[in-house]
Amino acid sequence: MKEALQLILSNAIAAAATRVTGSAGAMAVVPEGFKLHSLEKLEAHRNRFRGALSTSSLADFVTYVKERADELTHGFVDKDSMSCRVIFNLGNADLAGHADDFATLALQPTAAYAALQRLAGQRLSQKDLAEWMEDWRDFLQAITPTDEVLPLVQAIAAVRNITIKASSERTTVEGNLNASRSAMDQVEAASQDTLPGSLIFSCPPFDGLPVRNFVLRLAVITTEAKPVIKLRWVGEEQVREEIAQEFKELLAAEIADSTSLTIGTFKVGE
Known part of the structure; x- marks a missing residue:
């Protein structure tokens, strides 16, 4: 009896072709557990831009950040690994972004x-x-x-x-x-x-x-x-520290007008 009722409900929803539209784009309700499934991959364009650039070229990193940065952008400099990650959709405390659109610079030693x-x-x-x-x-x-x-x-x-x-x-x-x-x-x-x-x-x-x-x-x-x-x-330790400081100062000089920088790493909370 229970299985028959679930089959009737599934067929009714499938026949209705229920769609939900929100900030995440068009979603469709399908019979399998009545879960929402994104239709983005079936659309001509993505709902929003997101991606992850990784490069060891300082010049290319600076160019990309300057082209993409806006008021929601923030950068984090890891002096220990000589790397920097700029997140373009971090947002703020009042309007948080998904933080899934970013560029990472990881310098390689000469x-x-x-x-x-x-x-x-x-x-x-x-x-x-x-x-x-x-x-x-x-x-x-x-x-x-x-x-x-x-x-x-x-x-x-x-x-x-x-x-x-x-x-x-x-x-x-x-x-x-x-x-x-x-x-x-x-x-x-x-x-x-x-x-x-x-x-x-x-x-x-x-x-x-x-x-x-x-x-x-x-x-x-x-x-x-x-x-x-x-x-x-x-x-050695002093020299390495000076090199890391040079890295931070160089980044600040190149992209400070595009985004603010913080020393440390950032992880999106659950």
């Missing part, structure tokens, strides 16, 4: 900056560092421990020719009632040429950001059979 990040802090052989310096010579400047510029060719040769020198010093003291002995071993790294004390690597960290000088302090580890070299990125 090839040179990526190479720097891969190398800094790693344990390198003489060959590894010398070859890296040769590959990126256009971005490098070598500095001696006394802060003088060192020709890069000479710096590379010095890295290839590092030798480990060891020396020992022993002292013995004899007294009437006591005796003491001490030994001191010294191990140092030396080269036929002057070893650089640091390297300056110059490149833009991300496309659209200005060129920066990154200082890498060179240290030779002498506890192994062969010399091991590490390049320590001087002030």
